[in-house]
Amino acid sequence: xxxxxxxxxxxxxxxxxxxxxxxxxxxxxxxxxxxxxxxxxxxxxxxxxxxxxxxxxxxxxxxxxxxxxxxxxxxxxxxxxxxxxxxxxxxxxxxxxxxxxxxxxxxxxx
Amino acid sequence: xxxxxxxxxxxxxxxxxxxxxxxxxxxxxxxxxxxxxxxxxxxxxxxxxxxxxxxxxxxxxxxxxxxxxxxxxxxxxxxxxxxxxxxxxxxxxxxxxxxxxxxxxxxxxxxxxxxxxxxxxx
Numbered sequence: 001x002x003x004x005x006x007x008x009x010x011x012x013x014x015x016x017x018x019x020x021x022x023x024x025x026x027x028x029x030x031x032x033x034x035x036x037x038x039x040x041x042x043x044x045x046x047x048x049x050x051x052x053x054x055x056x057x058x059x060x061x062x063x064x065x066x067x068x069x070x071x072x073x074x075x076x077x078x079x080x081x082x083x084x085x086x087x088x089x090x091x092x093x094x095x096x097x098x099x100x101x102x103x104x105x106x107x108x109x110x
Numbered sequence: 111x112x113x114x115x116x117x118x119x120x121x122x123x124x125x126x127x128x129x130x131x132x133x134x135x136x137x138x139x140x141x142x143x144x145x146x147x148x149x150x151x152x153x154x155x156x157x158x159x160x161x162x163x164x165x166x167x168x169x170x171x172x173x174x175x176x177x178x179x180x181x182x183x184x185x186x187x188x189x190x191x192x193x194x195x196x197x198x199x200x201x202x203x204x205x206x207x208x209x210x211x212x213x214x215x216x217x218x219x220x221x222x223x224x225x226x227x228x229x230x231x232x
Contacts (some may be wrong), residue, residue: 001172036218045222046147046155052217061183083217090216091157097160097169099216101143104154 002026002094006102012080012109021072022090028071029092035073036091037066038107040104046089049075079105085109112136112221114206119226122185126196130226132189136165140164142182143209143216146191148202149225159191160216167214174200196230202228 003025007077012018029035035053036037038046050066053073063079073090090102118130120205132144146158159170159180168180189206203225210220 034218040155045205046209048220048222051220055210057220070171087154091155091218092156097167097216098171099160099218101147101155101156101157107200 003088003093004092004101004102006090006105008103009106009108012077012084014080014109016080017078018074018080018107019069020088020090021069021078022074022102023034023072024092024094025097026094028081029068029073033073033094034094036067037073037075038091039087040075040087040089046052048078049050049088055066061074067109068078082109111206114208114221114223116204116206116223116226119204119228121231122196123198123232124230126230128193128196128228130191130193130204130206130228132191132223134187134189134206134208137208138212139182139187141212143167144182144189145207145209145215145219146180146189147205147207147219147222148200149205150199150202152170153202156202161189162214162216163212164214185188193228195229198230201228201230 005023037049040046054066121199132135145160205225207219208221
């Protein structure tokens with residue numbers, strides 16, 4: 001059973017930079033895993049931030065970026081704002097038609 | 111504008127069945143793979159199942175395989191999820207999603223519906 005791991009929580013100061021990561025138990029994350037990132041606030045449906053590693057979804061601010069860093073997928077926020085405080089999830093394709101979400105990262109901006 | 115509208119969520123007893131629907135509009139439905147994702151109360155997102163645009167390719171997460179059935183009616187622009195042998199851990203909001211890229215396979219969900227709540231309890 002493939003597991004996708006994210007940091008459970010992260011804290012960043014307003015204006016600061018934070019990188020959330022997404023790791024695969026079976027090895028390195030690559031573009032062939034089609035990393036996708038979602039943002040979710042309480043009571044709302046998820047919002048897609050990035051798909052296919054680094055393609056920005058419509059309306060996503062440029063302070064957000066998606067990438068592969070080392071052997072993980074990464075979501076970086078440069079110049080964090082108060083309304084970035086949310087849960088962030090990554091989704092990876094793990095083969096044989098199956099996709100797996102990470103457990104999510106709760107980001108606090110304070 | 112892409113719109114996805116789920117329906118069919120309800121309170122159901124353990125061991126019961128339910129069929130969820132997702133009405134799609136604003137795009138050529140048959141061109142896109144569609145996925146169901148669920149979220150238990152207070153928990154993270156869980157990928158459940160995907161179906162290709164023409165319905166020929168279907169995959170499930172291990173925990174629902176043999177109990178849930180995904181299907182689609184491209185003439186009605188509707189996606190379905192049949193849930194059987196329901197247990198308490200199937201309680202969740204179920205979301206319908208559309209892929210970002212047209213074609214046979216799934217490359218990741220871009221558009222989301224608002225979800226429909228399934229509660230399994232006696």
